[in-house]
Amino acid sequence: MDSSSSSSSFCVPPELDDSSTGSTFQFFNQVYAELEDTGTSSDTRGYIDRDREEGHAILMRDYFVEDSKFDEPFFRHRFRMSKRLFLKIVGDIEANFSYFQEGYDTRGKKSCTALQKCTSAIKQLSTGEADTYDEYLCMAARTGRESMEYFCDTVVNLYQKEFLRRPTSHDVALITQAHEERHHIPGMFGSLDCTYIEWKMCPRHLKGQYTRGDHKVPTIMIECVASYDLWIWHSFFGPAGKNNDVNVLQQSPLFQNERNGSAPDSSFSLNGHDYKRGYYLTDGIYPMWVAFVKAYPHPVEQDERKFKRLQEAARKDVERAFGVLKGKWKILDRPLRLWTKEKIKKVVTACTILHNMIIKDNGRAISPVHIMDPPVPRVYNPEANREIMDENVHHRLRYDLTTHVSALDLSFLDDPAMQSPSVASLI
Template sequence: MSSSSESRCVVVGSDSSSESDGMFLHNALQWMEDTASCNAVHNRRTIERQRELGHQILLNDWFVDEPKYDDAYFRKKFRMEKSMFLKIVANIEANFSYFGDGFVKNFEFFDARWRGSFKPLQKVASAVRQLATGNPPDEYDEYLHMAARTGRDSLDHFCDAIIKLYGREYLRRPTQHDVPHIFQAHEECHHMPGMLGSIDCTYVEWLNCPRHLKGQYTRGDHGVPTIMLEITASQDLWIWHAYFGAPGSNNDINVLNQSDLYNTERNGTTPDSSFVVNGRQYKRGYYLTDGIYNKDSAFVKAYQYPTDPKEK
């Protein structure tokens, strides 16, 4: 009886000991994790980028009364007119809180640490330069004093803002209301009634093309990987059709056969683009093209030797 009781005491003691040891190990591991996380936070590398200095450099280069660079050079770098750029900045700043990051005091933007935040001009400039050049976001760290993460966030928010602000007016195909205005403008400017716009393809060099795709996207006359871009534009440079991504080894005809230019014609949702010339009615408008396109009722090729009606 005593031996049984003694054995039971040994068993109970051993369970308590193992449970205590397990708790000790658990607490020790928890302490090590907390210590490591604290050290990681305190040892995290930070860079004082002097964002205020970057904003002042941007102003001095482009946006003061006597900037370092003229408007023509601005268009070359940003791929748009300066007046359009400033209008976009003003519209985005007025409608999206991200571009006024932080709260406002005396018309200055501050973050939670009462440090001046990046100005809307810096964020939009970073996004536009990324789109214009195709360079990665950290390419402008030394110039705009902006980290790569902030540059990526600015680009994402900028694209969303452009779609929400201008999508209904510009990022769309012509409607039944737009077609007569397009016809009238082209007839007045080019004396070509029934013209919907000009269509052409261009080659954009793909600097970061993966090695296994270079053969597919390289043409002999270019020597470097390119991506073909098909665009249809009206007289006021309204690009209402853009199809890109086709391999550079294709040509204008191959891209046209792949693009969605005539999807509305196929599904019957295209607006009425009929017109009348010399008493004859045509069912649909046409596009001004160059010589590579096939002969078709939807394509009109430019005259190689245009003549002035006054000389006749």
């Protein structure tokens, strides 16, 4: 074998110098020193001394002192809510959770304040960016991510009972009355639809489960019920095949209350027929049940066309709700960089709760006060499924609604000034 082939096939170790003939300890010390000089050893991470007190002082001067640098419109634009609501949330969180309370590290320095942590969390939810506030808030990226996760946990624990509550009798009465006045459709609870969020950091073993044919990337579905004031009454989060029509309806608070015999009174009469419960306006993918009122797929008569046009106008409520939700909280509009479904669910739930809190704070909520129903014994109703899934009642209800709408003067549908406000004006 020639020298060229032998040199390509074998790796000849370098010859040791004279230092290897001496003490073994001295030899290894020399090799270790050479490795340090070449930079191949693992260096320790450098410490950055962040002036947290100065970051808190700058934040106070900019937004929270009496004569602040930025006024209320700037604050609403950057924090997506009023200063009054933001300070209330910070106070409630700081009073109930130790992570947001003042503390000291092992060097005796103060930790980031609750104001800094909540500001970082709100900024991440509203922009979808995680590592861009170190220079301003003097907070490391890891602390910022932890602050957002703890913030979502605390918001869900503190406010879920009120702002993602099951509709009570008081809520149902106000909702149906407001929808009849606005949309001229009696007995309407709200509109039901779904939206998709891209999951960028989806694990490899879950990509097939979370990828649909019309979406080339992994997505997670959110299905919500929204009323005219854009209040999201309940939402469901998960893969597309899990939250289908049947599962969503059976998990909905109204359906569970009806099966347990504790549903609020939502009966109404129309064209001489009595209906036991209200309904949701949906599109064509849902089944023909009493709980869903679908538009005519191929309207022929003038009355059917009129009803379909009115229903399409009313179903813009949930579309506007999705637009405002994603417009305020850009983390839902951009590919999510979270690793687990549990963390994503908490982020989605926290954004939904904050969305409803802002609606109440702005005075746009139809039912801003939570009035609880008196407790009633739960009695399972086995006939609830059969009554809700009755297609004959569905067709009769849609026909009665069509007849009712045809007798109304709905010329306002042709007037652009009478249309619902744009999404940009509501963000």
